[in-house]
Amino acid sequence: MALQRKWILILFAAPTVLFYLFFFISPLLNTVYNSLFDWNGLSDKTFIFIDNYINLFQDEIFIRSLKNTFYWVFLVLFVQIPFGFFLAYFLYLKVKGFKFLRTVFFIPVVTSTVAVALVFSFIYEPNFGIINAFLREIGLGHLTTAWLSDELTAMTAVSVPFVWQNIGLMMVIIYAGLQSIPDEIIEAGEIDGVGFFQKIIHIVIPMIKNVLIVCLVLGVTYAFKLFDYVLLLTNGGPIHRTEVTGTYMYIKGFQELNYGYGNSIAVTMTIIVLFLSVIINKGLKSKG
């Protein structure tokens, strides 16, 4: 009877397992395999072992795109998650109209990336755009610039929509974590006379540490995975100033028909994200 039951369970699980193997594991292995070839996606493959990886780490544009991607990671760590935390904490205090505000803060997350990129392209437009028009109106015309082209501002300008759109997501995750903190602990702290910042640093953050780890892993993953804003706003240009690993992989694979090289970028990105995720998990959990 137990044996038959086992087979029935296997039968039910099989479609999902097969689906997962076929659509998730097999493409991953296929990507690793293809990265070992010189292949344009059309002709015969030529096995070159790790040459793509050797070339990749000598490729100045890839190094630049990696630096730009790490800049996104930096913004996730020091802007997106802190902002998400303070918005979540603001809602957690149950201020008047917090339900309405919760919806407002979350709207960017469900807004189409294309729509957000379009709005920001109008905001940044150097000749008619809102930012430059505003600066001219208030007499700061000397500060106007081509936000998406200027070497000093281009990368930050393409990062802002990405950071802004995902703050709401971080807020919702952290908010869920805050709600799980028992009221007694907070009250006990208040009775002991802790101040606002002491409460956050010594009570709230340690209590939601696991939630923050989830936010960090998600943020780092998104930073490496997302490239649609770059593609829509600047296409990685001008002269690779806003190139990130995602766009570079796309350009190499789908525009320059260098599939093997594109796959090696994908594998490298996966390894970096996995490595960072492990570091975040191990590093932060061990301090608990």
Added chain:
Amino acid sequence: MGNKKKIWLMMAFIFILAIATACSSAESGQTEGDQGNEANEDAITLNVLTSLVGEQPLSAVYEPGFETFNAEHDDINLNINTAAGNSIREKLLAEMAANNPPDVFFHWGTRRTENYIESDKIADLTELIEEDGLADQYVEDAFNPVEYQGGTYGLPISSYMYYFMVNKQLFEEHGVEIPSTYDELVTAVEQFKEAGLIPMAANNHSARYMMLTWLSQKKTIDSIIPNTTGEEPFGDALLEASEKAAELQQLGAFPDGKETLSTSQSLELFNTGVSPMFYQHSWTIGAINPDIVDQLEVVPFPLGDGESKNTAISGAGFFVYMSQQAYDDPEKREAAWELMKYLASPELGKQVIEKASDFSPLDVDYDVSEANEILRQAIEIRDRADNIVPSLDEALFSQGVQDNYWTLTDELSLQEMTPEEYVEAMNELVEEHPSKQFE
């Protein structure tokens, strides 16, 4: 068998049946783009990939064109797949790589199809073209961009020209003379700059087109080909042209951040009277503000110096192709060829001029009163030119050079490299990826 066991087995059976049903219905479902002749079960189905949809000016001709063809051919069933604008590149690549190419598709010349031709994914149409005597219906050199190592791989459907347009009213208002030489252009730029206008409504493409035009004013098609095959390095002509482009950038002739402006955004500067000059690809003619057409004039592009010839950059730019897979199936080949001949017919070529306001590679008569005024002027300028050269952007360069030289030209434009370094880098790039089109 216990009741519990029966229920488990029944549930498992229903589950598998549900999956099987879902899969089979997905396979037999008709795709959205089917323009079917369902009544005729023997009809040949052709998978067609088109980018000429939506806001594309040529869609006004080719969307109804497919419908007409379908209505007139009971024996052919068109399954239309779309990828608007430049996204057709990625869609076609994915389908080619998956060995599931469309039977008939639109694309640019060999600059974008060289890899497909070398991988035997696109059919050589030389014999079919000769059998039907199609070459006679096109203007001279229309097939050049789809000729590759002796074969002809596509039928031209639209042509292009880079046209220089000025807003006469703004020139008169600010007392500026319409430039006919580079020096006069520099003077005009300085005067408009002083008046607070952005002299050229440009993005990075326009700036590159200007440089290519000054280069071409000192070249002919025969003298420029050796530069693309690596037989002769680019020399003084490119150096002088790139110096001019760099100087205009320094003078502030272009809008801030032109590198990230789309062509439509740069045209908006011209349409709204912020800029008095515009140099662009002819596909933009259909997007010019009709309210200001009376104020506009198409004039020859300013000559670089005393040795420059009045040159129009023009040629065939967009083509219809047949996949090798379709060609290998005699029935599909016949149906696909029928469709291609219709898409590249004088009937639609006439509509390209009259309805889409673009150049046609077909030697057709058109109703002048139907044609856009700007297009009419541009055609006149081309016909009066002493020298007609295809654009290095649209033809001649290999795919490898094409993939890299835009960024290189942006570096020149952003003063990240000097004109001398630019010429050197271009020669290195061509040496690395020489054109094999003419071998």
